[in-house]
Amino acid sequence: MNHSIKKYFPIFVLPTLAAFVIGFIVPFILGIYLSFCKFTTVTDAEFVGISNYIKIFGDKNFLHSIWFTALFTVVSVVTINLLAFIVAMLLTKGFKGTNIFRTVFFMPNLIGGIVLGYIWQIILNGILAHFGVTMQYSATYGFWGLIILMNWQQIGYMMIIYIAGIQNIPTELIEAAKIDGATSWQALKNVTLPMVMPSITICTFLTLTNGFKLFDQNLALTGGGPSHQSEMMALNIFDTFYAKMGYEGVGRAKAVIFFILVALIAFVQLRATRSKEVQQ
Amino acid sequence: MRKKLLSAALCLTMTATLFSGCGSDSGSKKGGDDSKGKVYYLNFKPEQGDDWKALAEEYTKETGVEVKVVTAASGTYEQTLKSEIAKTDAPTMFQVNGPVGLATWKDYCYDLKDSDLYKQVKSDDFVLKEGDKVSGIAYVIETYGIIYNKTLLAKYCEMDGAKIKDASEINSFAKLKEVADDIQAKKKDLGVDGAFTSAGMDSSSDWRFKTHLVNLPIYYEYKADGIDSTEAIKGTYLEQYKQIFDLYLEDSTCDPKLLASKTGDESAAEFATSKAVFYQNGTWAYGDITKNGLKDEDLGMLPIYIGVDGEENQGLCTGSENYWCVNSKASEADIKATLDFMNWCVTSDKGRDKIANKMGFVTPFKSFDDGYSAKNPLIQADSDLLAAGKTPVSWNFSTIPSEEWKNNVGAALTEYAQGTGKWDEVQKAFVDGWAEQYQATH
Known part of the structure; x- marks a missing residue:
């Protein structure tokens, strides 16, 4: 067995590795290089040193987008995980039609972000029209619009992960707790939660990075309006790259900073939640 | 042996999927x-x-x-x-x-x-x-201006107390405003929702204002200063720009607070279904606005008057x-x-x-x-005005320093329209933004 794994190793790994190198490693290194360049198209670039990075600090919209993104991420991580966990708990109680409910909750995740963004734009604008305003009226509407949209889209997906976690808990653990006289709240807090910690790790990781990287939904729902006030980091980078002539390099530099920030936060989060996981 | 064959086949399929993406194009090439x-x-x-x-x-x-x-x-x-x-x-x-x-x-x-x-x-x-x-x-x-519904305007001219007797009398901003205000007041009798179609600020429509309408104050400033591009605009004619934009907002089919989500299609549809008399757009819109039964003889185009001295001789914007x-x-x-x-x-x-x-x-x-000239009433309107000796307005918006400038002016206009921002912001985006963007890109 071991022998044949070794023998076929290159055949099974190479295609994936090649795809990973072409689709990720090369653009990533090229991107870092380009962040130090001035260019119009990626094939002819002129090295200019760190001037692109200096330009970032004068950009008020980018700084605003960092705070806006951070706030959005905090709120969305909390709401998505809380609601997904509650739904998962309800749907593991053995109700009739549980499978139908699970499917229905999961469905929004099958629709692309741009489409969702436009659908919700129509819905929310339709509601807001009764109050004589639109999504563009203030960034607050855009913010909560995005939260609602992301919750709707992601709860189903996180729910599936939580359900898998909850179903993996040995029933004797819960039974033992019950026999010892634990209330259902205590059983939840002291048995269920520690046991689903791996699911929590993965779900917070996913929602956290999704929150930071959010682009399609932002573009479709508000387009960053009014006046860049609901613009998140990814959209800001996109706009810098395409709408400002001669700012392609600055867009790249922002993207590098964006990567470092997201990688750092995701790393810290993984370390923090991992340490709470228990072995069965 | 069979196992080996199977695994080889599997590997082939795997690598094949990698390249299938690039391969699909080659089929479409036609001999040559x-x-x-x-x-x-x-x-x-x-x-x-x-x-x-x-x-x-x-x-x-x-x-x-x-x-x-x-x-x-x-x-x-x-x-x-x-x-x-x-x-x-x-x-x-x-x-x-x-x-x-x-x-x-x-x-x-x-x-x-x-x-x-x-x-x-x-x-x-x-x-x-x-x-x-x-x-x-x-x-x-191409040419743009204020497209108007000839039939509706003629109907208005016949009403009691109409401010004009014929469309040709509109030759200044003051006259245009007088007529538009009056139409707005009598919109029920005329069967329209407003004088102007909605000035939608959705990205499908906001270029009509952040690019095309903005050309007029730029054009007049360049003309007054005798230049054809600048690194810092002064905004001499911003007051006039505000005037015309205000008119679009006031005498409109919809509440300005809702403009941010109004699209270009909605605006075109309002005009095409005779719900508004005036519609700022250009010759390229001909197809869109005649879809719903408006005939060639219903269509005319006026210059965009913004209230500058001597604008009686202004023609349409052509470039x-x-x-x-x-x-x-x-x-x-x-x-x-x-x-x-x-x-x-x-x-x-x-x-x-x-x-x-x-x-x-x-x-x-x-x-x-020799015989290949495009024909539609909007192009005709342009030739007629040229023949009458009007001076066409050149397209100076091509000297705008960047897309970002247009976007910022557009965003400020949107906020001004819905009442969450002041006109000062538009002015700032227009004047300061120009110098800023010019510096950034040169």
Whole structure:
């Protein structure tokens, strides 16, 4: 067995590795290089040193987008995980039609972000029209619009992960707790939660990075309006790259900073939640 | 042995999927050998995308030269071009929107001075030059103004207490405002929702204000100062700009608070269904507004009066933001094929017929003078005003320093319209933003 794994190793790994190198490693290194360049198209670039990075600090919209993104991420991580966990708990109680409910909750995740963004734009604008305003009226509407949209889209997906976690808990653990006289709240807090910690790790990781990287939904729902006030980091980078002539390099530099920030936060989060996981 | 075969087959399938993505293109290539070169046209106008494809097929049938036409989705031309031109099979024929666009792409522009196409251009007003080099040639001349519904306006003129007796009496901002205000007051009797269609600030419509309407204060400032571009705009005519924009907001079919989400389609539909009398747009809108039964005789176009002295003699805004360029980094054969294709488009019967009659373009080429002129009432309105001795307004918005400037002015306008921002913000985006963007890009 071991022998044949070794023998076929290159055949099974190479295609994936090649795809990973072409689709990720090369653009990533090229991107870092380009962040130090001035260019119009990626094939002819002129090295200019760190001037692109200096330009970032004068950009008020980018700084605003960092705070806006951070706030959005905090709120969305909390709401998505809380609601997904509650739904998962309800749907593991053995109700009739549980499978139908699970499917229905999961469905929004099958629709692309741009489409969702436009659908919700129509819905929310339709509601807001009764109050004589639109999504563009203030960034607050855009913010909560995005939260609602992301919750709707992601709860189903996180729910599936939580359900898998909850179903993996040995029933004797819960039974033992019950026999010892634990209330259902205590059983939840002291048995269920520690046991689903791996699911929590993965779900917070996913929602956290999704929150930071959010682009399609932002573009479709508000387009960053009014006046860049609901613009998140990814959209800001996109706009810098395409709408400002001669700012392609600055867009790249922002993207590098964006990567470092997201990688750092995701790393810290993984370390923090991992340490709470228990072995069965 | 069988196992080995199976695993080999599996591996083949795996690698095959990797390449299938790239492979699918090759099927679409139509015979045409390399020595003849090939043409790849990245088209800007989605409205005419199918027409260009059909024309390209005709050309391939006639000459055997492969012509590929790709149309960038609305509003994404620059980004499509940016990524396409970095490829090995780059567009050989693309377009820039004027001097500012040219600044980005000048290294990619082939000198068209000796081309047959350049010999067909009526005047150098229609080409983009850097010194002696001819970098771009306009292929369509367009006109915009305030399109009005002749039938509705005539109906208004017959009403008691109408401010005018005939559309031709509107020759200044004051008159336009008087009429629009009166129509707005009598909208029930006239059966309309408002004098002007909604000034939608959605991205499908906001260019009418952040690009086209903004041209007027820029035009008058350049004219007053005797310049044709500037690194810092003063905003001398911003007051007039505010005046006309306010008029669009007040005498409109909808509450200004809802404008942020109003689209270009909605605005066009309001006009097409006779729910509004005035609609700021240009000759290209002809197809959209006649879809619902408006006849040619219902349509007229007025100059956009903003309240500047001497505007009785102002004509419509006429110019081009569509300049053809040839990619100088393409191979010799491809460049030659592209130049031949361009020339064929504007001199052959098939090409001229398609461009003038199907696409409805007014072109600056001599070859179109013998019987190939596009006809629609909006183009007619322009010729009539020219014949009456009015001075057309040139398209100075092509000197706007960046897209970002337009976006910021648009955003400030949106906030002003819905009441969450002050006019000061528009002024700031207009004046300070100009200098800022100019500095940033030069």
